[in-house]
Amino acid sequence: MLKRLIMAVVLAGAACSAASAQTVGLATTKGGATNQIAVALAKTITEKSDLMVRPQIMANTAQYLPLVDTGRVEFGIANFPQTSNAISGTGMSEGEPHPNLRLVGLLIPFNAGLMVTNDSGMKTMADLKGKRLPRFPEGSLGDIIMKASLETAGLTYDDVTSVPIANFPAMFQAIKDGTTDVSIATAGSQSALDIDASTGGARFLDFKDGDDKVLEKTLPGVSLKKGTDLP
Structure with missing residues (x-):
């Protein structure tokens, strides 16, 4: 039975009067699910309202959360754990709270996890031992997800071979x-x-019962979903 990490996507906006603007920015990352959502959302809002929404592509969510907080960009798309950390100044935003961020709306759940190739022979998180894992900058979203996933199997970076990776697009290319x-x-x-x-x-590695308690320590709002087929 497949179990997947679920990360809810949120639209975060600064406490500014974006509604009166004719053109507003929607911050997003390059490639991946976040970018797909941003492009579709910007197109729909532009077609169905008086606002013209333009996606503003940046390297990662951590780069644009402060810009949304200060009103330099009107809106941004982010996962729930990272947004929660940013507002409270904890975890990925330790000591740097962003009090002006506001939740504008919930979009869709991210059914996310760790993907491996079918010929890798890996099926569970325990199978990561000795494997080559992307190593993101300390404290980044990628770093937090990797550490939390390893912890569910009682593993750390010491148990794997770390491959330095700058961002998610580079990670996708690496595998x-x-x-x-x-x-x-x-x-x-x-x-x-x-x-x-x-x-x-390719396939997703399985989590086991109880792993959500480990994940929630550093990824607030995350839960596990059981299923046999990927959407």
Whole structure:
């Protein structure tokens, strides 16, 4: 039975009067599920309202959360754990609270997890031992997800081979190039579909019962979902 990490996507906006503007920015990352959502959302709002919404692509969510907080960008799309940390100044935003952020609306759940190729032989988090994992900058979203996932199997970075990775697009490319054995991915996203197509097939590693308690320590709002098929 497949279990997947679920991260709810939120639209965060600064406490500013964006409604009176004719053109507003919607911050997003490059590639992946977040970018797909931003492009579709901007297109729909522009077509159905008096606002013209323009996606503003940046390197990562951590880069634009402060810009949304200060009103330099009107809106941004972010996952729930990172947004929660940003507002409270904890975790990924330790000591740097962003009190002006506001939740404008919930979009869709991110059915996300760790993806591996079918020929890797890996099925559970315990199988990560000795494998090549992307190593993100300390305290970044990728770093937190990797550490939390390893912890569910009683593992740390000391138990794997770390491959330095700057961001999510580089991580997606690394597993396709065969320089890493695993990638964070969102089911149904273009990046996940690309990995599946370019590697001859890919799957998500299984979590086990009780792992949600481990994940929630550093990823607030995360839960596990059981299922047999990927959307």
